[in-house]
Amino acid sequence: MTLEEFKSSLSAPQPPSGISALLKALWYDGKGDWETSHNIAQDIHSPEGSWIHAYLHRKEGDTGNASYWYHRAGRSMPGSTLEKEWEDISRDLLKRRE
Numbered sequence: 001m002t003l004e005e006f007k008s009s010l011s012a013p014q015p016p017s018g019i020s021a022l023l024k025a026l027w028y029d030g031k032g033d034w035e036t037s038h039n040i041a042q043d044i045h046s047p048e049g050s051w052i053h054a055y056l057h058r059k060e061g062d063t064g065n066a067s068y069w070y071h072r073a074g075r076s077m078p079g080s081t082l083e084k085e086w087e088d089i090s091r092d093l094l095k096r097r098e
Contacts, residue, residue, distance in 0.1 A: 003091050022093050025052050026086060034059065047073045048093065055085050 001016065006023070007030070009016045015027040021040055029037035034056065041052040054069030059082050070077050078085050 001094055003087060003094060006090055006094060020093065022046075022048050022052060023090070025049075025056075026090050026093070029056065029059075030086065048089075051075060051089060055082070055089060058082065058085075 001019075006016075006027070010027065010030045015024050019027070021044055025037045025040040025044070027037075028034075028040065038053070038056050041049055041056060043049075044052070050069050050073035054066045054073055054075070054077070057063075057066035057069060058077065060066075063077070067077060078088075080088070
C-alpha cells in the first residue's frame with residue numbers, strides 16, 4: 001500500500017483490512033479520532049508505538065509528555081508540521097510492510 005492509497009482510505013468508514021495496529025492508530029488520527037488513535041498507540045510497546053504516542057501528544061499540545069515519548073522512541077521532537085510528521089510515520093510503517 002502506498003502513502004497515497006493509505007490517505008485515500010481515510011474516506012472509508014473502517015480502516016483497511018490487514019493493516020497493523022500502528023497503522024490503525026495513524027488511520028484513526030487521520031480521520032480526526034484522536035481518542036481512538038491514542039488508545040491504540042498507548043498499548044503498543046515498541047519504538048514505533050512510542051513515536052506515534054509522541055506525535056499524538058505533540059498534536060494535543062502536551063510537549064512535556066510528547067518529549068518523554070520521543071525519548072522512548074529514540075527520536076527528537078521534529079520541527080516539521082504535524083501533517084508532515086503523520087506522513088513520515090505512515091510512510092515509514094508502510095515501507096516495513098513491503
